[in-house]
Amino acid sequence: MTKKFGEKDSKYILTDYFVSYKIISYICSRIKRINMETPFVFGKIATDQNFTDRRVETERLLQNFRSLTNTIIISPRRWGKSSLVTHAAKQLLASEGDVKLCMIDLFNVREEEEFYTLLAKEVLTSVSSKWEEIAMNAKNFLARLIPRISFTADVESELSFGIGLEELKRNPDDILDLAEALAVSKNIRLIICIDEFQNVANFGDSLAFQKKLRAHWQRHTHVAYCLFGSKRHMLMDVFANVSMPFYKFGDLMFLQKIETEEWVPFIRQKFQTTNKVIERDEIQLLVELVDRHPYYVQQLAQQVWLRTEKLVVPSVVKEAYNGLIDQLSLLFLNSMETFSNAQLGFLKALIAGEKQLSSKQTLQAYRIGTSGNVVRIKQALMEREVIDVRGNEITFQDPLFEAWLKRDWFK
Numbered sequence: 001m002t003k004k005f006g007e008k009d010s011k012y013i014l015t016d017y018f019v020s021y022k023i024i025s026y027i028c029s030r031i032k033r034i035n036m037e038t039p040f041v042f043g044k045i046a047t048d049q050n051f052t053d054r055r056v057e058t059e060r061l062l063q064n065f066r067s068l069t070n071t072i073i074i075s076p077r078r079w080g081k082s083s084l085v086t087h088a089a090k091q092l093l094a095s096e097g098d099v100k101l102c103m104i105d106l107f108n109v110r111e112e113e114e115f116y117t118l119l120a121k122e123v124l125t126s127v128s129s130k131w132e133e134i135a136m137n138a139k140n141f142l143a144r145l146i147p148r149i150s151f152t153a154d155v156e157s158e159l160s161f162g163i164g165l166e167e168l169k170r171n172p173d174d175i176l177d178l179a180e181a182l183a184v185s186k187n188i189r190l191i192i193c194i195d196e197f198q199n200v201a202n203f204g205d206s207l208a209f210q211k212k213l214r215a216h217w218q219r220h221t222h223v224a225y226c227l228f229g230s231k232r233h234m235l236m237d238v239f240a241n242v243s244m245p246f247y248k249f250g251d252l253m254f255l256q257k258i259e260t261e262e263w264v265p266f267i268r269q270k271f272q273t274t275n276k277v278i279e280r281d282e283i284q285l286l287v288e289l290v291d292r293h294p295y296y297v298q299q300l301a302q303q304v305w306l307r308t309e310k311l312v313v314p315s316v317v318k319e320a321y322n323g324l325i326d327q328l329s330l331l332f333l334n335s336m337e338t339f340s341n342a343q344l345g346f347l348k349a350l351i352a353g354e355k356q357l358s359s360k361q362t363l364q365a366y367r368i369g370t371s372g373n374v375v376r377i378k379q380a381l382m383e384r385e386v387i388d389v390r391g392n393e394i395t396f397q398d399p400l401f402e403a404w405l406k407r408d409w410f411k
Contacts, residue, residue: 039270040302054084057253061088065191065224066096070217070250072239073228076397077385078295079255081228085193092191099189102126102179106196106229112203113168116175120147123179127186141181142174176216183222193226198234207245210238214245225250233382257292260284267301271312276305278312285314289321291399300324325404332404342369346377350387350394351402351410357394 064071065088073081089101104122109115120142124134138147145168168175183190203209217225227250229235239246264283271278278286286304290296303320304312339347345366346357354362358371368374378394381387388395396402 038302038305039274040298040305054080054087054258057084057255058088058091060251060253061085061226062092064251065089065092065099065226068189068222068224070224071226071253072235072246072250073226073253073255074232074235074239075255076232076388077230078293079257080294081230081255082195084255085195085226085228089191089193096189098187099191100127100183102190102192104192104194106194106199109196109199110202112209115200115203116168116172120175120178123182123190123192127182127188127190137182141178144171144174172212173216176213177220179223180220183220188222190223191226192223194228196229197227198229198231198238201234201238210245214249218249231385232388233385258294258297260287260292263287263292263297267297270301271305271308274305276308276310276312278304278308282312282314282317286317286321289317293399296324296400325400325407328400329404329408332401332409335401336409341367342373343377343381346374346381347386347405348410350396351405 061071061073061084063069073084075081089103092099093101102122103126104118106115106118109118120138124137128134128137179190179192182188200206200210200213217223227239227246238244239249239252241247260283264280267283267286268278268280282304286300287297290300300317300320303324304317307316307320336344345368349357349362349366349368352366354366356362357368358374363369363371363374368377378387378389382389385397386401388397
């Protein structure tokens with residue numbers, strides 16, 4: 001039996017349609033809000049309007065670039081070294097016509113031979129974008145190494161040499177002087193920025209390798225080197241150790257945290273451009289909760305922004321802060337399995353605010369062992385980038401890890 005379609009059914013269908021439309025509209029509005037580009041950047045290089053403060057450091061770096069003064073930048077991880085270098089380099093290229101920039105990342109470089117090949121390739125491609133000229137420069141300046149260059153469909157170049165790797169290690173002079181030779185021939189200034197430079201300390205016979213680099217690079221008059229990385233303790237050993245080849249190689253810049261007062265206008269403006277409001281007190285709370293850590297300030301600001309319809313209130317900042325710790329808790333929990341019992345006792349003593357870490361009372365209360373063990377633990381935790389030691393002051397490099405230890409682990 002076929003049911004007749006009547007007015008009553010039509011009313012229900014229209015009602016259902018209206019409800020469905022409202023639901024879909026609501027979902028779409030939420031998706032649009034979530035997908036809206038958030039005004040805060042973290043986890044990648046911050047440029048232009050996303051770059052915060054660092055005016056003094058930027059000007060100092062620009063002066064070094066212009067005068068071809070070598071620069072070493074040291075700070076804990078995620079404090080904005082790469083963003084600073086990129087920011088200064090963009091300003092330099094916009095104002096100086098005779099300058100070329102070469103950016104090199106040693107993150108995946110583990111051997112001396114890889115370094116030579118990468119250095120040659122990046123230097124060649126930094127002074128010219130035309131593949132014919134790149135090939136000609138390789139032939140003219142690296143002839144003894146029998147260079148072979150191939151190009152993919154997207155004009156990405158691959159460089160290899162016709163001599164063996166051992167021969168390349170014994171005679172790297174042409175590669176180490178390539179930047180200077182090209183700069184002289186083209187009458188330009190060349191700035192070579194090398195990220196993750198601490199990786200050279202892991203090369204086989206690293207000391208001999210560093211001596212070779214220093215011997216060549218210190219004679220260059222048309223090239224400046226900007227060296228930085230993410231392992232502060234390793235960089236300190238390479239550049240601040242009087243017995244190492246790169247000691248006093250250039251201007252040593254120690255990045256400091258950005259002051260809260262500099263964050264206030266930056267964060268406020270980001271909220272304003274998206275029709276949201278955050279007052280000074282809430283900004284100060286946000287910044288100080290993460291101890292002015294540049295990466296976490298941006299990440300927490302994003303979380304607060306996502307949780308805010310119009311006006312930020314303190315409870316939202318605290319909720320976002322605890323939510324951020326929750327997000328990272330699994331990573332922190334996994335890392336705890338890698339600490340020894342004595343190291344855990346040491347961390348617990350730090351969390352408890354103990355100052356006399358080598359005292360008999362502290363050693364016994366936290367089962368750290370001997371006073372000699374304290375020295376070894378500090379060194380091990382520094383090498384793992386867990387703590388930072390400056391004089392008698394010991395601080396956690398990751399403020400959220402410290403907060404998690406207080407809140408969840410040693411509660």
